[in-house]
Each structure stands twice: as C-alpha cells, then as structure tokens.
Amino acid sequence: MAAEKMAVAKAINESLRRALESDPKVLIMGEDVGKLGGVFRVTDGLQKDFGEDRVVDTPLAESGIVGTAIGLALRGYRPVVEIQFDGFVFPAYDQIVTQLAKMHARSLGKVKMPVVIRIPYGGGIGAVEHHSESPEALFAHVPGLKVVGPSNAADAYWMMQQAIQSDDPVIYFEPKRRYWDKAEVDTEAIPGPLHAARVVREGTDLTLAAYGPMVKLCQEAADAAAEEGRSLEVVDLRSISPLDFDTIQASVHRTRRLVVVHEAPVFFGSGAEIAARITERCFYHLEAPVLRVGGYHAPYPPARLEEEFLPDLDRVLDAVDRSLAY
Amino acid sequence: MTESTAARKPRRSAGSKAAGTTGTEASGNTGGKAAGNTGGKAGTGTKRTTRTTGTRTTRPTRTTRAAAKKGSETELVQLLTPEGERVEPTGKAAYAEYAEYVAGITPDELRGLYRDMVLTRRFDAEATALQRQGELGLWASLLGQEAAQIGSGRATREDDYVFPTYREHGVAWCRGVDPTNLLGMFRGVNHGGWDPNSNNFHLYTIVIGSQALHATGYAMGVAKDGADSGVIAYFGDGASSQGDVSEAFNFAAVYNAPVVFFCQNNQWAISEGNEKQTRVPLYQRAQGFGFPGVRVDGNDVLASLAVTRWALDRARRGEGPALIEAYTYRMGAHTTSDDPSRYRHDDERAAWEAKDPILRLRRHLESAHHADEGFFAELEAESETLGKRVREVVRAMPDPDRLALFENVYADGHALVDEERAQFAAYQASFAEAEGV
Numbered sequence: 001m002a003a004e005k006m007a008v009a010k011a012i013n014e015s016l017r018r019a020l021e022s023d024p025k026v027l028i029m030g031e032d033v034g035k036l037g038g039v040f041r042v043t044d045g046l047q048k049d050f051g052e053d054r055v056v057d058t059p060l061a062e063s064g065i066v067g068t069a070i071g072l073a074l075r076g077y078r079p080v081v082e083i084q085f086d087g088f089v090f091p092a093y094d095q096i097v098t099q100l101a102k103m104h105a106r107s108l109g110k111v112k113m114p115v116v117i118r119i120p121y122g123g124g125i126g127a128v129e130h131h132s133e134s135p136e137a138l139f140a141h142v143p144g145l146k147v148v149g150p151s152n153a154a155d156a157y158w159m160m161q162q163a164i165q166s167d168d169p170v171i172y173f174e175p176k177r178r179y180w181d182k183a184e185v186d187t188e189a190i191p192g193p194l195h196a197a198r199v200v201r202e203g204t205d206l207t208l209a210a211y212g213p214m215v216k217l218c219q220e221a222a223d224a225a226a227e228e229g230r231s232l233e234v235v236d237l238r239s240i241s242p243l244d245f246d247t248i249q250a251s252v253h254r255t256r257r258l259v260v261v262h263e264a265p266v267f268f269g270s271g272a273e274i275a276a277r278i279t280e281r282c283f284y285h286l287e288a289p290v291l292r293v294g295g296y297h298a299p300y301p302p303a304r305l306e307e308e309f310l311p312d313l314d315r316v317l318d319a320v321d322r323s324l325a326y
Numbered sequence: 327m328t329e330s331t332a333a334r335k336p337r338r339s340a341g342s343k344a345a346g347t348t349g350t351e352a353s354g355n356t357g358g359k360a361a362g363n364t365g366g367k368a369g370t371g372t373k374r375t376t377r378t379t380g381t382r383t384t385r386p387t388r389t390t391r392a393a394a395k396k397g398s399e400t401e402l403v404q405l406l407t408p409e410g411e412r413v414e415p416t417g418k419a420a421y422a423e424y425a426e427y428v429a430g431i432t433p434d435e436l437r438g439l440y441r442d443m444v445l446t447r448r449f450d451a452e453a454t455a456l457q458r459q460g461e462l463g464l465w466a467s468l469l470g471q472e473a474a475q476i477g478s479g480r481a482t483r484e485d486d487y488v489f490p491t492y493r494e495h496g497v498a499w500c501r502g503v504d505p506t507n508l509l510g511m512f513r514g515v516n517h518g519g520w521d522p523n524s525n526n527f528h529l530y531t532i533v534i535g536s537q538a539l540h541a542t543g544y545a546m547g548v549a550k551d552g553a554d555s556g557v558i559a560y561f562g563d564g565a566s567s568q569g570d571v572s573e574a575f576n577f578a579a580v581y582n583a584p585v586v587f588f589c590q591n592n593q594w595a596i597s598e599g600n601e602k603q604t605r606v607p608l609y610q611r612a613q614g615f616g617f618p619g620v621r622v623d624g625n626d627v628l629a630s631l632a633v634t635r636w637a638l639d640r641a642r643r644g645e646g647p648a649l650i651e652a653y654t655y656r657m658g659a660h661t662t663s664d665d666p667s668r669y670r671h672d673d674e675r676a677a678w679e680a681k682d683p684i685l686r687l688r689r690h691l692e693s694a695h696h697a698d699e700g701f702f703a704e705l706e707a708e709s710e711t712l713g714k715r716v717r718e719v720v721r722a723m724p725d726p727d728r729l730a731l732f733e734n735v736y737a738d739g740h741a742l743v744d745e746e747r748a749q750f751a752a753y754q755a756s757f758a759e760a761e762g763v
Binding site: 053058059061063064066067068069070071072073074075076077091094095098099102104105106107108109110111112113143144146166167168195241242243244245 | 487516517518519521522523528529531533536538539540541542543544545546547548550551569570573574576577580733734735736737738740741742743
C-alpha cells in the first residue's frame with residue numbers, strides 16, 4: 001500500500017527512515033534525536049533501528065552540530081541535523097552563513113555540501129521564549145542556501161527526500177504547530193520539483209500566498225471568504241529560496257490581487273521580496289498594491305499574547321477586504 | 327606565570343574524573359565495572375588491552391600522564407636547542423616518549439626538513455614583496471613559524487586530512503599544494519585556488535577557529551569509516567578564545583575522534599598578546615576536555631615533527647584527540663596591512679630571532695657535518711628559482727571572467743541565480759552593442 005494517512009511529524013520520520021535505509025552515507029544528528037527520538041518525536045525509533053553511529057545524539061552545542069556536519073559532508077556523508085527549536089539556531093548561524101553556504105562557491109565547485117538542517121519553527125503552541133520564531137528570511141537572504149517550508153504531510157515526506165538528495169545545503173523549516181495534522185501520503189508517487197509552488201485552491205478574486213503553517217490558515221480564510229461570495233486562490237509557496245515567482249505571477253495574472261501571509265515579522269520579511277518582485281512583474285495587472293500580513297516588529301511575545309502577534313483568520317480577511325477595496 | 331601552580335592542583339582530580347567517566351563508558355563494552363570507582367588507576371590497568379580494540383579507555387590514561395609531566399608553563403618539548411644541539415631525552419622522561427618518533431631520523435631527512443623551511447621562507451618573502459609591488463592585495467606571512475609548520479606538516483601521511491587557517495603556507499608546501507595556488511585569494515582572483523581533495527588540504531579558513539569543527543566532523547567520519555587516517559586542525563592562540571574551538575575540543579573528546587589540534591601560539595593575535603586570550607597555558611586546556619595537551623618548542627622542527635607524529639599515531643590507534651601547543655613567534659606583522667610597532671617592541675622580536683627555526687637546524691647540520699657548502703649553495707639557487715617562478719606565475723594570473731561571480735553558488739542550480747546571470751550578461755552585452763555601433 002503506497003498511500004497512507006499520516007501526520008506531518010510521522011511523514012518526516014518515515015522519510016528520514018527511507019533515506020537512512022537507501023543511503024548509508026545519510027546521518028541524523030542533533031540534540032536528543034537518538035534515544036528520546038527528538039523533543040517532537042520526529043526521529044522516534046530511528047536510533048533503535050539504525051544505531052548510534054548513524055543517528056547521533058550530539059553535545060548541546062548548535063555551532064558544533066553544524067560545524068561537524070560540514071566536516072562530515074567533506075568526508076562524503078550526508079548529514080541531516082536537527083536544531084531543536086527555531087530560536088536556538090543562532091549559535092550555528094555563523095557556521096551556516098560563513099561556512100556551509102559558501103563552501104561550494106569558494107572551492108570553485110570542488111566541494112559539495114549536502115547538509116539538511118531541520119528547524120521546527122513558528123508559534124501557536126503556547127511555548128516559552130525562543131520556541132516560536134520564524135527566522136526563514138534570515139536564511140533566504142544568504143546566497144548558497146536553499147530554504148524550504150512544507151505545509152502538509154505529503155510535502156513534508158517528499159520534500160525531505162529531495163532535500164537529502166540535494167547537493168546543496170537545505171534549511172528545512174518544519175511547521176511545528178502542524179506536526180500532528182494528518183494527510184494522505186503516497187510514498188510511491190513521483191513528486192514535482194522541490195522548489196515549485198503549488199496552487200492548492202483555485203479562485204478568481206484574489207491570491208493568497210503562504211508557506212508552512214500559514215497555508216492552512218489561508219485555506220480557512222478562503223473558505224470563510226467563499227461564504228461571503230468571494231473566490232480566493234491559495235498558493236502554497238513550499239520553497240522560499242528559490243522562490244517560484246512564475247507560479248505567483250501566473251496566479252496574479254488571473255486574480256489581479258495578492259496578499260502574502262507569514263508568521264515572521266513583516267518588515268524585511270519574505271513578503272517584502274514577493275511584493276517587490278510581483279509588482280515589477282505584474283505592474284499593469286495589479287488592481288491593488290501587494291499587501292502583507294505577518295508578525296509585528298517586536299520580539300515574539302509571551303504565549304498569552306501570541307494570538308495578537310500571529311496572523312489569524314480575521315487579519316487575513318481584513319487584508320483581503322483592503323485589497324478588494326482598491 | 328603564577329596560574330600554573332593553581333592549574334596544577336585540580337589536575338589530579340580532573341584526571342581521575344575523566345578516567346572515571348570513560349571508565350563508566352567502558353564498563354558497557356568491557357565489563358570493567360570497577361573502573362568508575364578507582365578512577366585513573368583502572369584506566370592505566372586496562373590501557374594495553376583496550377588499545378587494540380580502539381575503545382576510549384586509553385584517553386584518560388594519557389591525560390593523566392601528560393598532565394603529570396607538564397609541571398610548569400615554561401616546560402616545553404625541545405629536541406634541538408637554539409644553538410643547534412640535539413637534546414638528549416635521557417633523564418627527561420617527558421621527552422623520551424616523543425623523542426622516539428625521531429630517534430632514527432637520517433641526515434637526508436634532516437636536510438629535507440631544512441630545505442622545506444628555507445623554501446617556505448623564500449616563498450613567503452616573495453609573496454610579501456609581491457604585495458608591496460601591488461601584485462597581491464594582502465599577504466599573511468608565516469615568518470618565524472616555519473618549524474612548527476614543516477615539522478607538523480611532515481608528520482602527516484598522504485591519507486591524513488589537514489584543515490588550515492590562512493597562514494599555513496608551510497603545511498601546504500608539505501602537502502604538495504603548488505605555492506602559487508595559495509596566492510590567488512590574496513591577489514583577489516578567487517577564494518582559494520586548489521582542490522581540497524587533491525592533497526587532502528582544505529581551503530584556507532579566514533573566520534577564526536571555524537575549521538576546528540570541520541576537522542572534528544571530518545575525523546568523526548574517518549572513525550565511522552573505520553579508516554586509520556588522522557586529521558589535523560591548525561589554529562592560533564587567538565582562535566583558542568573562540569567558542570567553536572572549545573566546541574571542537576568537546577565533540578572530538580565525546581566521539582573520540584582521530585583529530586590533532588595543532589595550535590601555533592605565535593604570541594600575537596594581531597595586536598593582542600597571550601594575556602588577553604588566556605589565563606592558563608593553552609595546552610592545559612586539553613585536560614578539561616579529557617585528552618592530552620603538550621607544549622612543544624614550535625621553533626624546533628624536530629620536536630614539532632616528533633610530537634605531531636606521536637599525536638597522529640595515537641589518533642590512528644583510536645586513542646582520540648590531542649592538543650599540541652607549538653610555542654613560536656610571529657616574527658612579521660599579522661598581515662601586510664598591520665603595523666606591529668604600535669603594540670610591541672623590537673627587542674622582543676630580537677629575542678625570538680635568536681631562536682630562529684632555520685638557523686638552529688643549519689647550526690646542527692653544520693656541526694654534525696650533515697651538510698656541506700655545496701648543499702647550502704644548491705638550496706640557495708633553488709630558492710631563487712622558486713621565487714622567480716612565483717613572481718612570474720602571479721604576474722600572469724588573469725582576472726576571472728565577469729560571469730564567474732555566478733558560478734558555483736549552488737551545486738544543483740538556483741532559479742534566481744540563473745535569472746540574475748542572464749540579466750547581468752544582457753546588461754554587459756548592451757555596452758558591447760553600443761560600442762559596436
């Protein structure tokens with residue numbers, strides 16, 4: 001049976017298992033990924049089945065995890081490392097930006113860096129400080145890195161396969177508040193390209209573009225808008241670097257309006273880049289300026305306030321109203 | 327330094343603790359249940375048997391012994407005095423273990439080390455001159471560090487892997503990297519002009535200390551492969567302050583990785599002396615991580631060779647990492663952009679010149695009648711030939727093609743890079759068209 005209903009976390013787990021089975025050079029590394037199976041159980045059972053040599057519990061040091069993964073990649077391994085939470089990635093930021101991202105270019109292509117960095121990201125789970133952030137733009141800004149963010153179990157499964165097969169470093173953002181959302185995963189289906197966006201709901205009045213945890217919200221917003229007689233198209237961007245502008249452009253040519261939604265702060269966020277480029281590409285097609293819905297220019301708030309910070313149905317629909325009012 | 331006294335005190339407990347920890351680990355493997363209780367002693371008892379199986383029990387033993395040997399900060403392994411006399415390890419138990427690694431060295435090998443150092447210094451001087459002539463944008467001279475680099479570099483085996491900083495020109499020489507390849511990045515035509523895998527010599531790393539982790543990861547891979555290659559990570563006294571170096575020490579210890587940390591303490595991190603980097607002699611840092619640390623006279627090529635062979639040998643045997651602090655001196659400026667007269671006195675340099683690494687080996691070769699005038703004259707001629715070749719190659723080094731800036735950003739391509747490359751090419755072509763009309 002190829003297709004099976006599974007949660008996002010389970011889909012990643014199955015994908016990692018498949019990679020470990022099919023390529024002896026694949027390694028899993030991170031804090032608590034072995035015996036515990038990760039704090040979200042994404043790597044559950046892998047150390048038991050593949051041993052401590054391949055599923056490696058590391059010392060608690062993020063720079064060390066990424067730095068040694070670079071060395072292992074130089075030796076021919078394909079490490080998949082876990083950063084336990086979004087806000088913990090910064091000790092490794094230097095190794096990622098300064099070393100990992102540049103190694104292929106500075107070696108004139110002699111050295112490849114097939115390293116996947118898994119980062120559970122985003123809020124909405126009532127966590128303490130540094131456990132709910134969305135730092136994807138900080139990575140998308142760096143040449144040499146690829147940045148992806150699946151929104152559902154099927155993509156989580158296949159995009160992990162593709163990320164591991166990539167000879168480039170891939171930052172793989174996992175939508176932690178969607179870890180337990182289930183969907184049909186066909187483990188034999190041939191997937192589309194890793195970096196292609198997908199129209200997940202067709203519409204005629206306005207395009208909502210999102211990735212990761214916000215795709216579900218946008219679909220809900222489209223449902224709500226439909227009740228008011230408005231037809232919204234939803235594009236799941238899937239990949240943040242590279243970004244599939246062609247798919248967004250094609251959608252905007254149809255709907256003439258675009259709202260971008262992400263949890264990360266709006267200022268210098270990925271929505272800014274999308275707005276600039278789509279304005280450039282679709283200037284004469286747009287009926288309204290590209291609008292953005294996202295976090296505020298404030299540190300991620302305490303859990304009791306995160307509902308105010310995060311985009312929700314009303315904020316998305318408010319932006320839709322404003323766009324349609326032009 | 328008074329710190330050495332303070333550092334001596336907890337050594338015993340640190341050693342015992344390390345032994346206890348690994349003893350507990352080992353108990354799972356060997357059933358040596360008592361190890362955890364009896365500390366270092368149990369480690370000593372099981373050393374020989376565990377060495378063959380490559381388990382971790384040997385590490386604390388070495389730690390304890392190495393620690394016990396290093397009484398004071400000033401004690402360093404020296405096998406050739408500044409006057410060029412061989413130091414007899416007899417009566418100095420601390421040296422004997424290392425000295426055996428060069429006990430059988432032949433006059434031919436000694437001449438080889440001398441040649442390496444002379445040619446490296448000549449190359450380095452040529453590069454400095456080329457910078458002054460405007461052919462290079464910058465140069466980081468290794469002047470004074472030839473013995474540390476040639477000694478350690480010649481200790482490596484072909485299958486070993488080397489992770490340098492940006493000053494390891496002597497090590498590059500030992501690895502067979504064409505010296506002219508080192509100059510591309512300083513001329514500004516690339517960020518490193520050699521294939522790291524051709525000579526198992528990684529690209530120069532500029533951000534201080536990062537490569538210590540790469541070396542450790544690579545060594546973890548060597549261990550996973552079941553190979554007996556060694557890995558050596560170069561860094562300096564300044565880098566010892568970086569978190570990455572401490573993390574590398576810890577990862578290497580935890581995974582028992584076959585990596586040698588080779589710290590060239592050249593006394594200066596640009597303008598900051600040792601006292602701004604550390605309160606303990608750097609080699610003593612190893613103790614806290616659970617592996618041996620040794621301070622060697624970094625201006626003594628024989629001692630550097632011996633100690634590095636020792637460290638690589640034990641790494642190959644599965645005995646884990648070691649730290650070598652090569653005590654040396656940066657006789658020149660940090661780089662050609664630096665002005666050391668702002669922060670240090672000439673008399674310091676003069677004192678170190680008396681301990682010059684090349685001079686002392688020459689004295690030894692002469693007094694031992696291992697080399698005659700013909701040898702030195704021939705080497706002089708070879709040096710000049712090298713200098714001439716470097717000069718010619720650098721002057722002829724072309725600027726890269728404009729479009730090279732889009733090359734190799736990704737291995738599997740990236741839509742944005744493709745788009746920007748096309749835009750850039752069209753933009754450039756527009757000038758050509760305008761000129762063509």
